[in-house]
Amino acid sequence: MSEAQRKLVSDAGFGGLLEIGSGRLPSALSKWLVKNVDGESEELVIPGRGKIKVNAAAVNRILGLPMGEDEVKYEFNGSAISFINEKCSFDNGRSPAITTITERLCANKEANDDYLRCWLMVAISTFLCGSTALCISPKCYPSLVDLSKVKELNWCKFVVDTLKGSVGKMHKKDSVLGCLYFLSILYLDSLEVGNIQVPEKQPRVAAWNMKLINKVIKMDTNTNGTFGKLKLKKLAGSVTETSLFGDFQDIDNFISHRASAPMSSKKKRKLSEVVKKACIGFTEVIGTFISEVSTISDDSEDQEEPRRSTRRRTTKNHQQNVDDEDEEIEEDEEEEDWKEDEDEDEEDEEADKEAELEDKEVDKEVELEDKSVSDEDDATNIVDPPLEVVPSQSKRERLR
Missing domain, CATH: 1.10.287 (Helix Hairpins)
Incomplete structure (x- = not known):
C-alpha cells in the first residue's frame, strides 16, 4: 500500500484499521468475551469484576471508525448489486472471492475509487462483519455505491449491531459474526495491568501490538485456563463494578x-x-x-408437559397390564378351586361305594352264620324256643 493509498483510506475515516499489526488473537479469549456480552444492555459483563460498555462510542475510541448520522445499509439490493457488478466488472450472479479482491488490490497501484471500494469490501467482509465465508457479501454494496458519503455513515453502530445480532444467534451456530478484534482490544484496554506500560495512542488499537496483547492475556489467565483474573479500571464511566457486595x-x-x-x-x-x-x-x-x-432455552419448559403426559400414559398402561394380570390370576384360582371341589366329590363318591360294598359283605357273612346255626339245631333234635341272633348284630357293628 502506497502512502497515497493510505491517505485515501484515512480520509474516508478508516485510518484506525491501518494501525492494526499482524498476528491473530487467541480464539479462546474471543469466545469467552462473546459469551459475556449482554446484547440488551450493550455491555461486556465480567463476573466478579464489572461491566464494560459496548456501544458506538467504545468502537470509535478503540478503532476510530466514522460515527456519522446515517445508518449503514447492510442488505441485498438489486440496483446496488447491478451497479457494483458493472463498476467492478464482476460476473453477474456471482460474489467475488476475497482472494480475488485482495489480488486486485495488490495489482492496483493507483489511489482511486476502485482501490477504496475494493479495500472497504475486504475490510467489511473480513473484519468489521467478519465471518467464515470465503466470498465478499453483496450486502455491503449499498453503502459503497457513493464513496463520498462513506464517512457520513455510522460504522461504529454497525459494528455494535452486528455483534449484538451474532450473540443472539450464538447458541444456534458455532461461528460468530462480528468484529471480535474490537471486543478483545476493548477488554484488554480496560484492565489494570500494573507496571506494564501501555502507550497513550489514539485510537486505542494503535497502542496494542501482538507482544503486548499476549503478555496481558497471560496475566489475565486463571490457573484453570479461564480469563478475568485482572481487575477492571474505570475509564470515564465506561466501566462499572458489579459485585454482589456493592462497591x-x-x-x-x-x-x-x-x-x-x-x-x-x-x-x-x-x-x-x-x-x-x-x-x-x-x-x-x-x-x-x-x-x-x-x-x-425456554423451549425446554414447553417440552416438559409432553414428557409428563407420556409418563402418565405409560403409568396408565402399566396399571392396565397389572389389572389384566390380576384378572388372569383370579380366573386361574377359581379354576383350581373348581377342580379341587370336583376331586373332593369324586373321592366322596368312591368312599360311599366302598362303604356300600362293605355293608353287602357283612350282610352275606351274617346270613351264612345264621344258616350254620340253624343246621346245628336240626342235627341235635333239640327244640328250643327261637332265639334272637345278637352276635350277628354285634359283628355287623364291629365290622362297621
Whole structure:
C-alpha cells in the first residue's frame, strides 16, 4: 500500500484499521468475551469484576471508525448489486472471492475509487462483519455505491449491531459474526495491568501490538485456563463494578466499623484484600450460575408437559397390564378351586361305594352264620324256643 493509498483510506475515516499489526488473537479469549456480552444492555459483563460498555462510542475510541448520522445499509439490493457488478466488472450472479479482491488490490497501484471500494469490501467482509465465508457479501454494496458519503455513515453502530445480532444467534451456530478484534482490544484496554506500560495512542488499537496483547492475556489467565483474573479500571464511566457486595470501598468502611479493636493501616489493608478476594470469588460463582441458567432455552419448559403426559400414559398402561394380570390370576384360582371341589366329590363318591360294598359283605357273612346255626339245631333234635341272633348284630357293628 502506497502512502497515497493510505491517505485515501484515512480520509474516508478508516485510518484506525491501518494501525492494526499482524498476528491473530487467541480464539479462546474471543469466545469467552462473546459469551459475556449482554446484547440488551450493550455491555461486556465480567463476573466478579464489572461491566464494560459496548456501544458506538467504545468502537470509535478503540478503532476510530466514522460515527456519522446515517445508518449503514447492510442488505441485498438489486440496483446496488447491478451497479457494483458493472463498476467492478464482476460476473453477474456471482460474489467475488476475497482472494480475488485482495489480488486486485495488490495489482492496483493507483489511489482511486476502485482501490477504496475494493479495500472497504475486504475490510467489511473480513473484519468489521467478519465471518467464515470465503466470498465478499453483496450486502455491503449499498453503502459503497457513493464513496463520498462513506464517512457520513455510522460504522461504529454497525459494528455494535452486528455483534449484538451474532450473540443472539450464538447458541444456534458455532461461528460468530462480528468484529471480535474490537471486543478483545476493548477488554484488554480496560484492565489494570500494573507496571506494564501501555502507550497513550489514539485510537486505542494503535497502542496494542501482538507482544503486548499476549503478555496481558497471560496475566489475565486463571490457573484453570479461564480469563478475568485482572481487575477492571474505570475509564470515564465506561466501566462499572458489579459485585454482589456493592462497591469495594464499602468493604473498607465495613471493616473499619466492625473491627473490635483498633488495627494498623497495614493490617486493615491486608484484611480488606482478603475479604475482597472472598467477595469476588463468591460473586464469580453466582455469576457463572446465572450465566448457565440464562442459556437454558425456554423451549425446554414447553417440552416438559409432553414428557409428563407420556409418563402418565405409560403409568396408565402399566396399571392396565397389572389389572389384566390380576384378572388372569383370579380366573386361574377359581379354576383350581373348581377342580379341587370336583376331586373332593369324586373321592366322596368312591368312599360311599366302598362303604356300600362293605355293608353287602357283612350282610352275606351274617346270613351264612345264621344258616350254620340253624343246621346245628336240626342235627341235635333239640327244640328250643327261637332265639334272637345278637352276635350277628354285634359283628355287623364291629365290622362297621
